[in-house]
Amino acid sequence: MKKNLIATTALVATAAAGTAVLTAAPANADVERRGSCAGAVYELNVDRERGGFEVSGDLEGARAGSEWKVTVRHDGTVATSRVLRADDEGELDVETRRRNTGGKDTFTLSVKPVGGSACSLSVSLR
Template structure:
């Protein structure tokens, strides 16, 4: 019986340790989503190499439609382009930004041609 309890405790401890390891890296990633003109947009910010990998994705856009996709970092334009939705209705824009003093704020704005602008923001402390 003592062996069974010790084995169970060891397995539980190992499982708890695994959970902590899996949950740790995910907490560094921040994502925000929204919808615009029938499409879903997402802003992802990941800590990388002393800065941030910033990803903007649009899914479910009309194939061939044009969108202005802009990413701002602390109020300044980091990148802005007009993109055309691919054959699956997807658009993608990525950039790397250095870490600044204090918190860093990223804003994604997406605007379909002839439509209204939609946006979301992420603040990383």
């Protein structure tokens, strides 16, 4: 009985703390979009950071050693573009930091397996 009371108290405290963290976060602090391309799952994450944005793209489930062209655009301008090789677990990632340009900022992640078709996702923030 005492163990159940302790477990229940810990669960309630954890749930309350989680709720406080979720409600304390500012609106649009983190934006995430997900899609699939050539059998892999890719994700675009945009986080507000110190007057700008941390932008990251991740790819999972690709064939190990496969090459992908990965491009991040900010308001239509290329922020970074590289050909990356998926690691032994079929993953790769890219990160960049961008300044807030005022008004609406639009970020696009494009992934394309070398020799295949491109896929893309976009996120817009004010």
